[in-house]
Amino acid sequence: MSLKLSQNAAICSENMLTSEKHILFVLNEKAENSHAFTDILNNKLKRSHGKFKDLNKSPVSCELPNGNMGSFVILGETLSMFQKHTLLRKAVKPLLDEKPEALAICVFGSDVEREANACAAYYVMTVNSAELPSRKGSKSKQDSKSKPLKAISIYGHKADHDYGDVNARVVGNTWCRSLTMLPPNELTPTIYREKVKKLAKEHGWGWEEFDMPALKKMGAGAFYAVGQGSEPMDAAIVHLTYKPKKTSKHIALVGKGICFDTGGHNLKPAKYMQGMHEDMNGSAVALGVLLAATMQQLPVKLDCWLAIAQNHIGPLAYKQNDVVTALNGMTIEIVHTDAEGRMVLADTLTLASRQKPDVILDYATLTGSMAVAVTDRMSGVIANCPELACKAMEAGAAAGERIVAFPYEEDMDSDLDSDIADIKQCTLEGGGDHMHATRFMGKFIENEVAWCHADLSSTNRKGGLGAVQSDVNGFGVGFGLEMVKRLITN
Numbered sequence: 358m359s360l361k362l363s364q365n366a367a368i369c370s371e372n373m374l375t376s377e378k379h380i381l382f383v384l385n386e387k388a389e390n391s392h393a394f395t396d397i398l399n400n401k402l403k404r405s406h407g408k409f410k411d412l413n414k415s416p417v418s419c420e421l422p423n424g425n426m427g428s429f430v431i432l433g434e435t436l437s438m439f440q441k442h443t444l445l446r447k448a449v450k451p452l453l454d455e456k457p458e459a460l461a462i463c464v465f466g467s468d469v470e471r472e473a474n475a476c477a478a479y480y481v482m483t484v485n486s487a488e489l490p491s492r493k494g495s496k497s498k499q500d501s502k503s504k505p506l507k508a509i510s511i512y513g514h515k516a517d518h519d520y521g522d523v524n525a526r527v528v529g530n531t532w533c534r535s536l537t538m539l540p541p542n543e544l545t546p547t548i549y550r551e552k553v554k555k556l557a558k559e560h561g562w563g564w565e566e567f568d569m570p571a572l573k574k575m576g577a578g579a580f581y582a583v584g585q586g587s588e589p590m591d592a593a594i595v596h597l598t599y600k601p602k603k604t605s606k607h608i609a610l611v612g613k614g615i616c617f618d619t620g621g622h623n624l625k626p627a628k629y630m631q632g633m634h635e636d637m638n639g640s641a642v643a644l645g646v647l648l649a650a651t652m653q654q655l656p657v658k659l660d661c662w663l664a665i666a667q668n669h670i671g672p673l674a675y676k677q678n679d680v681v682t683a684l685n686g687m688t689i690e691i692v693h694t695d696a697e698g699r700m701v702l703a704d705t706l707t708l709a710s711r712q713k714p715d716v717i718l719d720y721a722t723l724t725g726s727m728a729v730a731v732t733d734r735m736s737g738v739i740a741n742c743p744e745l746a747c748k749a750m751e752a753g754a755a756a757g758e759r760i761v762a763f764p765y766e767e768d769m770d771s772d773l774d775s776d777i778a779d780i781k782q783c784t785l786e787g788g789g790d791h792m793h794a795t796r797f798m799g800k801f802i803e804n805e806v807a808w809c810h811a812d813l814s815s816t817n818r819k820g821g822l823g824a825v826q827s828d829v830n831g832f833g834v835g836f837g838l839e840m841v842k843r844l845i846t847n
């Protein structure tokens with residue numbers, strides 16, 4: 358990302374903005390009649406029977422002199438980061454729809470407000486102007502005309518940094534979204550592994566892979582059961598390491614990377630198979646967090662484990678009533694082949710926990726029951742210690758990505774009792790699969806490592822979510838990055 362940034366500490370006046378064609382005004386409630394283009398905004402509000410204070414619910418955009426365009430929004434101090442991001446996304450959209458090469462942000466209010474709002478506005482602008490993969494109209498003239506955003510000017514706050522940390526978050530989020538959006542024929546496990554290898558080289562990460570023969574040899578039967586159904590058998594667990602000179606903590610990131618999920622022999626109907634190329638989103642989130650943390654040079658050792666596979670049908674694919682032996686020696690009775698995520702993660706979590714990190718954070722589009730519980734507006738976490746669940750909710754709130762914590766209760770284990778194996782993979786009765794899945798996966802963590810599992814139900818929401826306006830929104834990268842930072846400091 359190469360953006361030209363200019364910062365001006367002075368509160369903007371109309372004269373300062375004559376060369377700016379697309380301007381975002383971030384106001385506070387007290388700024389009525391004391392900001393640039395007051396008359397134009399007031400006239401527009403009068404015409405549409407709006408009130409100034411309503412700009413904290415719905416932003417307004419209007420034409421400015423010389424054919425320029427302004428978008429006005431109020432960010433009240435009591436709003437959550439999610440609400441601020443949502444308002445900014447709505448305010449920025451009419452500006453970005455014109456595909457500008459330069460944008461201006463004008464912030465008003467107290468020093469603290471201007472600093473915080475400049476940062477939030479910068480994030481929302483840059484994340485929504487990032488280029489994403491599209492196979493639509495690639496030859497049309499319109500597309501060839503639009504150029505990416507090149508410059509941002511901020512008026513009203515001069516930071517002592519160049520928003521490098523925000524840029525890193527944007528890069529992480531954009532990588533996550535780009536990978537997730539790729540059609541499944543463009544992101545097979547083979548292609549995904551190649552991309553990750555290249556990325557590892559670029560960023561100096563340690564890299565190793567456990568391919569199917571290696572996994573078979575080491576006895577990772579839970580992962581292998583899923584990978585064996587694909588031709589070619591190109592599934593693998595990829596292990597990346599970021600280790601700066603100075604580290605205070607050791608954190609493992611784990612991600613579910615199912616490049617396409619047919620459901621296996623318990624085949625999904627078409628309606629539910631639609632979009633199943635996005636079932637690798639958890640691994641893309643883990644990768645996005647690793648990437649952003651690397652760019653921010655966070656003082657932490659990060660191990661990143663990507664469980665990359667597809668869930669296919671075929672003569673070799675695993676089936677109901679199979680019994681397989683996981684890496685930790687536990688036998689698993691297969692109950693439903695569409696519950697493949699917990700299978701690939703089981704062995705991956707064992708590998709991650711054997712390195713005895715301080716904490717494991719995993720990300721997965723795991724269960725439909727989490728979406729039933731919290732909708733696609735937020736995602737859920739379940740942790741094996743309550744403090745970690747609290748920390749996750751706080752990190753989510755700070756990042757503008759809403760997180761709900763669910764309990765991790767031992768008595769649920771009885772639902773997974775099997776007559777023929779050590780544990781059942783899932784149950785076919787009742788709800789609560791997001792909690793059963795977590796109880797199941799918890800059995801494969803060794804050395805009593807603290808662990809927080811994120812079930813990403815909000816990874817795709819029509820019309821965008823929070824800061825991000827694309828349906829695939831990269832939810833989890835901001836939250837994950839914030840979580841890592843909070844774990845470093847205490």
Ligand SMILES: [Zn+2]
Nearest residue numbers: 618695696697
């Ligand atoms: Zn599945």
